[in-house]
Amino acid sequence: MTLFRSRVGRFLIASLITVVSYTVFTGPSFAADIYIAPDGNDRNPGSRERPLATLEAARNKVRGMRGAVTVFLRKGTYMLSKPLVFGPEDSRSDGQTLTFKSYPGEKVTISGAAVVAVKWQEYKGNVKKAAITGDYIFDQLFIAKKKLHMARYPNFDPAASHFGGYSADVLSAAKINSWKKPEGAFIHAMHKHEWGDYHYRVTGKSTDTTLALEGGYQNNRQMGMHDKYRFIENVLEELDAPDEWYYDAGSRTLYAYAPDAPVVLTPQIRHLFEFRGSAEKPVRNIHIEGLELTHTLRTFMETREPLLRSDWAIYRGGAVILEGTENCAIRKCHFNATGGNGVFFSNYNRGGEVSGCHFDETGASAVCFVGDPAAVRSPSFEYNQSVPYDRMDKTPGPKTTNYPAQCRVYDNLMHGLGRVEKQIAGVEISMSMDITVSHNTIYNIPRAGINVSEGTWGGHVIEFNDVFDTVLETGDHGSFNSWGRDRFWHPVREKMDSLAAAHPELILLDAGKAIIIRNNRFRCDHGWDIDLDDGSSNYHIYNNLCLNGGLKLREGFQRVVENNIMVNNSFHPHVWFAQSGDVFRKNIVTKPYAPIRVNEWGKEVDYNLFPDEQALEKARQSGTDAHSLAGDPMFEDAAKGDYRVKPGSPALKIGFVNFPMDQFGVVSPELKSLAAHVPSPVIKNVADGKTASxxxxxxxxxxxxxxxxxxxxxxxxxxxxxxxxxxxxxxxxxxxxxxxxxxxxxxxxxxxxxxxxxxxxxxxxxxxxxxxxxxxxxxxxxxxxxxxx
Structure with missing residues (x-):
């Protein structure tokens, strides 16, 4: 009996082992790693020895697998003719994440370009031509890793302040008359007030000296083109400089100045990865990691959707677009010369993450969060629009859940952004809630490093970022910028004053959760370090180091600004509301306040440190700063960027508290080694106290x-x-x-x-x-x- 039981037991154990082995190693729920390689084959099983060839095949294979799965991409370049799309059918349960990532130690590039073989022939001088067979989009051209310039006027000049070169005579009669076939050319121009930009496609000539144009919808504050900052590209007659090119679509002929390669790359698609779900059926728990993403089409002619009453219009797309997702992440990727946005979170997204990434030479923004306007109660879409009080939805907060929330942007390096579009940001936030932007280094961009387009719906945390060299090609902006043209907004100030006074409950209907800006280092040499514009409300701003542009609070409500340092600048209160509830206290300013049309100074402006007695006395004449002090703040080592104050500083007497000076920006060693350093300002003699007579x-x-x-x-x-x-x-x-x-x-x-x-x-x-x-x-x-x- 014992022997029989032993044999039965051994048989059952052996059977169980067989079943388990089949389930784990051979069954459809097998959770092993999957491999793909440029020289693989989609008929292979996807093992290390016999990899698949395409990302699409790997995605399809994983659909039948349970458990956490990693798809390893072996070194090389993967050319996509269409985006890889993840739908609800690709969703993973918690703990069963799907990750597409590069194999350790190997470089993997995902490209949206086509490789086009060319046989160059002589044309004129240094310009050669090649007949193109096949249907290709020629929007950008790369030879090896070099991006060439569309034939343009004026020629590209990297030292030029705007657009890499500009000229006031781009649309002159003489220039237009010199172009035989300008159809397909593009006019790029700054906004007349430098609040972003415009782009137009040339559809032909109206007369010999005028162009027929379409476009100009890329800015939500319509005022027309700037008189000087403009250029034209994609004109054959302007092909006269090294690294320029032109494509004649009619004759399928490619022209280039001194080309030196038998193949060229030309982007064909706008997106590389698409996450397409919804709030009801989200895409869940999918990650992209460690890839170089490059060669996507420019999208400036698709940038047409207005973002409520901000100055922005937007294109809902990027090299990676996420819509209807939960707990999806983009990590440690290099966004290299993408034609439009890098990562775009559109509508419903929860728990999204962009971390450890490097954004370099993007056509537009690095990371965007943009919700659904239908989730906004009583929305308006242009600065001069408003909803009458008796027709206004007065319910607080969003109308639906179709917007990004509880997402974070952490430890990313962003620079050289906005190479095509100028109304952009390192991080753009619109119609979203509870977005955390932390430990990013952002610089060398035409507009704001971080932008909040309106007050819907707050709760964001902006912390430990290093943002400098901003507002380089635009005006009236800041390293951090926000608007707050929410439900209480009216374009006529007198009407808005009376509306806010009669119905103060309107003020925070949209900006219901405070936005926190803390422990950042900002430097803007062409605007403000922190710029809260047009109605920005419900902010708590503390422990920030402002190195040049100071801090501006235009009309708005419920802003608390405390324990900040403003080097070479000061506090700029502009056109405040009565009963604003604003607080400015325990800050160090190094110039006199610079108020404009402020009749009532909020809830509290006091306990601040001024550079000298004259600046303090000037403030007290306005009825503020009864307990403030004046004197040298006694910085530890300003030349080395340490603006903590020493023991004995008068700043400590008014309640100022030191905060760390070595925690700004990216934290990963690799990104730190690549990041530029903010230039240290020279402390100026700022006690002038002068105003316009x-x-x-x-x-x-x-x-x-x-x-x-x-x-x-x-x-x-x-x-x-x-x-x-x-x-x-x-x-x-x-x-x-x-x-x-x-x-x-x-x-x-x-x-x-x-x-x-x-x-x-x-x-x-x-x-x-x-x-x-x-x-x-x-x-x-x-x-x-x-x-x-």
């Missing part, structure tokens, strides 16, 4: 436009004009229709740069007592026929 005129007061603060406050394209400081009710100035805050730019068809020019022109019309004035009011140019009698 005032001039009495027609019973009111005028002053010259002065500095970037005025340009931002009044929405000006430059720093020219005359500000109406006061226009009492019975004054001639008021009877003429002028109001405080108007900025006079033109009088009787003569441009007005300053008070002196205004007086000179006025003398010419004084005897008639009437004329025409053009001026900015509510950030828009207006005209009046006026009487000065």
């Amino acid at each position: 005032e001039t009495a005129w027609l019973g009111g007061k005028l002053r010259n436009v002065s500095g970037l603060g005025d340009r931002s406050a009044y929405g000006l394209p430059d720093e020219k004009g005359v500000v109406v400081e006061a226009a009492p009710e019975n004054s001639i100035l008021a009877r003429a229709g002028m109001k405080p805050g108007d900025v006079i730019r033109v009088l009787n068809h003569r441009d007005i740069a300053n008070v002196t020019e205004l007086m000179d022109v006025f003398q010419e019309i004084n005897w008639m007592g009437e004329g025409e004035v053009a001026f900015f009011r509510n950030q828009a140019m207006q005209k009046l026929k006026v009487s000065f009698k």
